[in-house]
Amino acid sequence: MSSEEKRLAGEAAVKYIEDGAIVGVGTGSTVAFFIDALAGIKDRIQGVVSSSEQSTAQLKKHGIPVFDLNATGSLTVYVDGADECDPHKRLIKGGGAALTREKIVAQAAQKFICIIDSSKRVDLLGKFPLPIEVIPMARSLVGREIVKRGGNPVWRDGVVTDNGNWIIDVHGWQIADPVGLENDLNQIPGIVTVGLFARRPADVVLIGDKLM
Numbered sequence: 549m550s551s552e553e554k555r556l557a558g559e560a561a562v563k564y565i566e567d568g569a570i571v572g573v574g575t576g577s578t579v580a581f582f583i584d585a586l587a588g589i590k591d592r593i594q595g596v597v598s599s600s601e602q603s604t605a606q607l608k609k610h611g612i613p614v615f616d617l618n619a620t621g622s623l624t625v626y627v628d629g630a631d632e633c634d635p636h637k638r639l640i641k642g643g644g645a646a647l648t649r650e651k652i653v654a655q656a657a658q659k660f661i662c663i664i665d666s667s668k669r670v671d672l673l674g675k676f677p678l679p680i681e682v683i684p685m686a687r688s689l690v691g692r693e694i695v696k697r698g699g700n701p702v703w704r705d706g707v708v709t710d711n712g713n714w715i716i717d718v719h720g721w722q723i724a725d726p727v728g729l730e731n732d733l734n735q736i737p738g739i740v741t742v743g744l745f746a747r748r749p750a751d752v753v754l755i756g757d758k759l760m
């Protein structure tokens with residue numbers, strides 16, 4: 549993992565921001581570089597919609613206005629990191645437990661720019677354990693459904709998401725059909741969000757300052 553590549557990616561993403569935009573902002577250490585770079589052009593944008601309390605705190609420290617998504621409608625651009633990215637720009641996300649709001653803001657955006665370092669680039673998704681946000685009372689039920697599908701669910705004990713839910717990390721899956729798995733898991737009661745971003749993949753991936 550290279551923090552220099554993360555910084556370059558965060559800074560490169562700023563070039564995609566148009567004047568007057570309301571920018572969707574993801575979560576994580578790569579996005580933290582993006583937020584610092586965005587502060588340099590804050591007078592050229594209207595503000596942002598944030599995907600986590602963590603990003604909101606950093607954005608507010610920079611004096612960047614943070615809007616409620618209900619008040620903005622659709623966004624032109626969303627910038628976020630990822631835990632893994634395959635050649636089709638399909639992602640695993642949620643290492644920072646912010647996957648639900650990230651998926652909502654990504655869905656609201658016309659263009660999703662994913663910023664990563666080269667360690668995140670994979671041919672097949674699944675080496676990084678797949679995060680799944682669950683309603684607390686459904687943790688065991690969802691765990692059993694995952695075992696039926698050949699996964700090894702591990703509760704991220706002690707972590708509570710911004711939405712008051714829990715995270716299960718699924719080990720041992722080699723995800724050959726990310727869209728199919730995302731659709732299948734989305735049907736299990738108690739699952740709030742699956743950390744697969746395959747139905748709505750990234751549009752642009754920056755590895756450091758280079759386009760994938």
Ligand code: 5RP
Pocket residue numbers: 574575576577578579628629630631640641642643644645646647650
């Ligand atoms: C948070 C995420 C992050 O985008 C992902 O974990 C990558 O983080 P980082 O940029 O710190 O490597 O999905 O829920």
